[in-house]
Amino acid sequence: MLKEQNESVRRVGCEFAFVRLAADHPKRKDVEEALGIRKAGEYGEKSITFHLGYLEGYHLILHDLRLYDGIAHFQIDTLILFPTYVLLLEVKNRSGRIIIDRQSHQMTRIKEDGTREGDADPVEQVERQSRLLGEWLMKHFSLKMPIHHLVIMSHTKCSLEFQNCEPDIHEKVIRGSSLFDAIQRVGADYRGRAWSKEALLKIGKALRDAHVEPNVDVVNRFRLKRGDFLNGVRCLGCGRYYMRRKQRAWFCLYCKQRSIDAHEQALKEYAYLISPWITNEEARFFLRVDSRHVIKRLLKRYSLEVSGIGKSVRYRIK
Numbered sequence: 170m171l172k173e174q175n176e177s178v179r180r181v182g183c184e185f186a187f188v189r190l191a192a193d194h195p196k197r198k199d200v201e202e203a204l205g206i207r208k209a210g211e212y213g214e215k216s217i218t219f220h221l222g223y224l225e226g227y228h229l230i231l232h233d234l235r236l237y238d239g240i241a242h243f244q245i246d247t248l249i250l251f252p253t254y255v256l257l258l259e260v261k262n263r264s265g266r267i268i269i270d271r272q273s274h275q276m277t278r279i280k281e282d283g284t285r286e287g288d289a290d291p292v293e294q295v296e297r298q299s300r301l302l303g304e305w306l307m308k309h310f311s312l313k314m315p316i317h318h319l320v321i322m323s324h325t326k327c328s329l330e331f332q333n334c335e336p337d338i339h340e341k342v343i344r345g346s347s348l349f350d351a352i353q354r355v356g357a358d359y360r361g362r363a364w365s366k367e368a369l370l371k372i373g374k375a376l377r378d379a380h381v382e383p384n385v386d387v388v389n390r391f392r393l394k395r396g397d398f399l400n401g402v403r404c405l406g407c408g409r410y411y412m413r414r415k416q417r418a419w420f421c422l423y424c425k426q427r428s429i430d431a432h433e434q435a436l437k438e439y440a441y442l443i444s445p446w447i448t449n450e451e452a453r454f455f456l457r458v459d460s461r462h463v464i465k466r467l468l469k470r471y472s473l474e475v476s477g478i479g480k481s482v483r484y485r486i487k
């Protein structure tokens with residue numbers, strides 16, 4: 170059995186933006202909400218990973234895949250490559266009363282306190298992803314693989330209701346606990362041509378290579394600019410941006426914690442939120458270090474690539 174799991178870049182992006190926005194920044198609440206949704210989504214994915222752990226035979230699992238179809242990006246929660254078919258899973262981790270209406274293409278969630286929340290029809294969503302993935306495989310591989318899709322309601326505390334739905338809707342929208350049985354049933358329907366393990370690995374690798382990291386989305390989506398983010402090196406002990414460089418290490422002015430590499434996390438966040446390239450001057454400002462020589466040493470050690478000469482030297486950071 171082969172498994173692959175991408176780190177969730179979407180959550181990381183949200184997290185980076187969240188910690189770099191001041192407590193009273195007008196967009197902080199929105200970013201926090203996006204982070205909450207992302208965490209719930211990940212929790213849902215984790216819970217289905219548990220059920221997928223029982224699958225036998227060779228297969229390849231990819232999470233959070235984001236592909237470009239020539240016009241826009243489309244996102245797939247979970248994709249499983251089996252030797253005879255591809256399975257797409259759209260995971261919804263919502264509690265409460267969930268009503269899916271296939272005529273108005275709406276999903277309504279009624280929470281415990283009675284408030285209603287509308288969302289897109291998840292079946293329509295996963296049907297669209299299937300179609301786009303089919304076209305993508307055809308375009309890049311001249312490959313026609315059967316694609317099956319399922320919507321998984323992963324929250325244990327949800328009740329499901331269907332309105333204006335096709336008779337086989339119960340086979341399209343299922344609970345996490347039914348996933349294993351559903352895959353056994355679906356697999357039995359696909360007994361055609363079987364791709365070899367090598368071929369599956371090759372397709373899996375191509376999909377991973379084509380994955381487009383959506384990190385800029387947080388910044389673009391909330392229209393954040395360089396000036397919105399807090400400068401400084403964050404203390405892992407107290408979370409404050411009170412780390413100062415002293416004698417080749419970082420010391421927190423607030424809780425006295427010491428670190429030798431606290432700047433690496435700060436540079437990682439800079440690369441995500443602002444730019445993958447940084448100059449000595451920008452780094453001095455961002456890390457709050459006065460010495461050009463100290464920054465040069467830190468950047469030289471941390472960067473992947475250096476470009477330019479003199480004052481225009483830029484470092485590509487990880």
Ligand SMILES: [Zn+2]
Binds near residue numbers: 407411421423425
């Ligand atoms: Zn501290």
